[in-house]
Amino acid sequence: MLHTLAVLVENHPGVLIKVAGLFARRAYNIESLTVCQTEDPEVSRMTIVVAGDDQVIEQVRNQLSKLVVVHSVVDLTEKSVVDRELALVRIPINSETRSEVFQTVDVFRGRVVDMGRSNITVELTGDIDKIDAFVHALRPYGLLELVRTGKIAIMRSEA
Incomplete structure (x- = not known):
């Protein structure tokens, strides 16, 4: 099971x-890791996604x-x-695939951020x-290139 640690x-x-x-010393694989400064410049927040059962996560x-x-933690x-x-x-496009690719981007509410003669780059945010x-x-x-940030998470506000 994947666990998200703040x-x-x-x-x-x-x-x-x-x-x-x-x-690394304990041979646990980090599935994703994001790090950024918080509202306090002296503190950073790491969002770490790691696989393991409850016992492994408790040990971590x-x-x-x-x-x-x-x-x-x-x-x-x-x-x-x-x-x-x-x-x-970044996705290759040609005259035959252009409309289908753009439709797919629209369905997922992606945004084209760069376009060349033979490919486009799409930005997409959402859950994993x-x-x-x-x-x-x-x-x-075909995927020419794929870059993902890794998961970030924040507690929901109380209702």
Whole structure:
């Protein structure tokens, strides 16, 4: 099962390598990782997606919490969150496929951000399932390049 961890860390050089090293030493694969400064310039937030059962994730959380540079670790997996991912996809087009590709982009509410003679680049945001479905729908046309940010997540506001 995939778990999404929100990790608040000190915003200093070398922190990312310490956190990533913890995963590497224990042979846990990071499925996605995003890092950015928070509203406090001294603190960064890492959103880490990692596979494992509850016991493995608890061990990861405990090990992360022991690092001096880590302020907090929260498993967002079972919580009510808003999550998104950004993808940029470069797709070949020609006169025969142009309208079908553009229709697919429209269905997924993508946005063309660059266009050349023989290809387009599409920007798409959404949850992971939406991005996966979009990529799957475009595969028959060929993918020249695919870049994804990895998941970001934030707790939903209370009603």
